[in-house]
Amino acid sequence: xxxxxxxxxxxxxxxxxxxxxxxxxxxxxxxxxxxxxxxxxxxxxxxxxxxxxxxxxxxxxxxxxxxxxxxxxxxxxxxxxxxxxxxxxxxxxxxxxxxxxxxxxxxxxxxxxxxxxxxxxxxxxxxxxxxxxxxxxxxxxxxxxxxxxxxxxxxxxxxxxxxxxxxxxxxxxxxxxxxxxxxxxxxxxxxxxxxxxxxx
Numbered sequence: 062x063x064x065x066x067x068x069x070x071x072x073x074x075x076x077x078x079x080x081x082x083x084x085x086x087x088x089x090x091x092x093x094x095x096x097x098x099x100x101x102x103x104x105x106x107x108x109x110x111x112x113x114x115x116x117x118x119x120x121x122x123x124x125x126x127x128x129x130x131x132x133x134x135x136x137x138x139x140x141x142x143x144x145x146x147x148x149x150x151x152x153x154x155x156x157x158x159x160x161x162x163x164x165x166x167x168x169x170x171x172x173x174x175x176x177x178x179x180x181x182x183x184x185x186x187x188x189x190x191x192x193x194x195x196x197x198x199x200x201x202x203x204x205x206x207x208x209x210x211x212x213x214x215x216x217x218x219x220x221x222x223x224x225x226x227x228x229x230x231x232x233x234x235x236x237x238x239x240x241x242x243x244x245x246x247x248x249x250x251x252x253x254x255x256x257x258x259x260x261x
Contacts, residue, residue, distance in 0.1 A: 062088055062089045062090070062115060062116065062117055062118060063089075063090050063092055063106075063115070063116040064076065064080075064089050064090065064091050064092065064113060064114070064115050064116075065092050065094040065102070065103045065106060065107070065112050065113060065114040065115075065116070066091060066092070066093065066094065066112045066113045066114075067093060067094070067095055067096070067112055068093070068259065068260050068261065069227070069228075069259055069260065069261055070112055070113065070259075071163045071166070071167075071220040071221055071223065071224035071259065072112070072113055072126035072160075072163060072220070073112055073113040073126070074220045074223070074224075074257055074258075074259055075113075075126045075127075075130055075213075075216050075217055075220050076113045076115070076126055076129050076130055076133070077257040078216050078219075078220070078253045078254060078257050079129075079130045079133045079134055079138070079142060079213075079216065080133060081252070081253035081256055081257055082138070082142065082211070082253045083133060083134065083137060083138035083139070085133060085137055085138070088137070089115075094112055094114075095112075096110050096111055096112055106122045107122060107124045109124070111124070113126055113129060114129075115129045115132070115133075126160070127156070127157075127160055127213075127217075130142070130213055130216070130217075131143055131213070134213065141210065141211075142211065142212050142213045142216070143212070143213055144212075145208035145210065145212045145214070146212060146213055146214060151206065152206075152207075152208065152212070152214055155200070155203060155206075155207070155214050155218075156213055156214045156217055156218075158196060158199065158200070159200070159214065159217040159218040159221050160217055161196070162193065162196045162197075162200075162218075162221045163217070163220065163221045163224060165189050165192050165193055165196070166193065166221060166224050166225060166228065166229065167224075168185075168189055169186075169189040169190070169193070169228075169229060170228045170229070172185055172186055172189065173228075190232075193225075193232065193234075197234050197238055197241065198238070200218060200238075200241055201237075201238040201240055201241050204240040204241060204244055205240075207244075211251070215248060218244070219244075219245060219248040219249070219254060222234070222241065222244075222245040223245070223249065223254075223258070223259055224259060227259040
């Protein structure tokens with residue numbers, strides 16, 4: 062299998078963690094493919110030009126990190142990372158919200174790049190900040206409902222929080238959210254997390 066990714070992507074980190082959890086590293090060849098570079102090998106696999114993208118040996122392409130993670134967990138793993146979510150609509154919703162949080166964080170990063178080019182939009186900057194604040198507060202109130210065992214929800218939200226630290230050091234998210242702070246710190250001690258950190 063061919064995995065197209067950037068190592069700074071929280072979405073790709075989700076996939077890398079699932080691969081590690083199921084010891085699938087020998088089955089996957091990673092290819093760095095920055096979406097802004099529009100490389101043919103990526104765009105021919107994913108017309109959206111987005112990472113991560115998983116190309117199977119039979120020529121099938123799987124797009125979107127949530128779908129890739131579910132495929133790896135259920136088809137090539139033992140399904141344990143998906144099990145709790147499959148049985149609980151609240152947890153499915155939480156997982157979707159964590160993916161949405163990552164999307165907003167990536168958009169905030171794009172806005173920071175635009176600012177350096179003199180194209181900053183105060184409207185979008187404030188909108189992103191308010192959405193991040195609301196979503197973090199939402200998760201702070203929901204942590205007690207998370208399953209005890211590691212799940213795709215843990216992985217997705219953990220990656221979102223680590224991306225906050227990686228790209229948005231100006232955003233103080235821990236001081237008023239002690240439960241999320243502990244949640245993140247605990248996850249980052251796991252081997253699958255510490256072996257797959259975000260970097261350029």
